Amino acid sequence: MKNGIALSCLLIAFAGLSLLVAGCASSSTLAAQQAGYPKDKVDAPGLFTENCATCHGRDGRARTFHGRLLGAQNFTDARWQTNTSDDEIIRAIKTGPKLMPAFQKKLSTAEIEALAAYVRTFKPAQ
Numbered sequence: 054m055k056n057g058i059a060l061s062c063l064l065i066a067f068a069g070l071s072l073l074v075a076g077c078a079s080s081s082t083l084a085a086q087q088a089g090y091p092k093d094k095v096d097a098p099g100l101f102t103e104n105c106a107t108c109h110g111r112d113g114r115a116r117t118f119h120g121r122l123l124g125a126q127n128f129t130d131a132r133w134q135t136n137t138s139d140d141e142i143i144r145a146i147k148t149g150p151k152l153m154p155a156f157q158k159k160l161s162t163a164e165i166e167a168l169a170a171y172v173r174t175f176k177p178a179q
């Protein structure tokens with residue numbers, strides 16, 4: 054009987070541990086999960102929400118607390134879209150100009166290229 058109780062305790066403890074491990078696995082970042090994905094399989098909107106939206110805003114307008122504080126670029130600015138090349142956008146994501154953090158260690162090349170293309174989707178219709 055005593056053994057039965059001990060076994061139950063062990064089972065409960067094991068179940069708890071499994072939940073903990075599962076919880077940790079699911080809290081790993083999208084950036085890490087998709088690091089090996091090719092560019093066309095990367096979830097760019099998801100990565101943008103995870104890594105960029107605190108400053109640039111989900112709508113790309115940078116009207117967030119951090120965006121205003123740090124002076125983040127508004128991606129819906131038509132002049133900025135016209136005057137900025139794809140290479141400049143990719144370089145900015147990699148190296149982080151001014152007060153923006155660099156992402157070259159956090160994101161794969163495919164993720165950075167997919168995000169650069171996503172930044173273009175904020176371009177206003179003419």
Ligand code: HEC
Nearest residue numbers: 104105108123124125126142145146150151152153156168
């Ligand atoms: C902590 C705030 C912050 C985060 C997070 C952030 N940025 Fe920025 N970003 C900035 C700031 C500030 C600037 C303005 C720098 C400047 O004036 O060139 C900027 C500028 C840019 C530019 C414009 C560069 C240029 O040459 O005009 C691009 C493109 C950009 N960010 C993309 C991104 C992407 C994509 C992400 C997510 C992977 C991201 N940023 C995350 C703050 C941030």
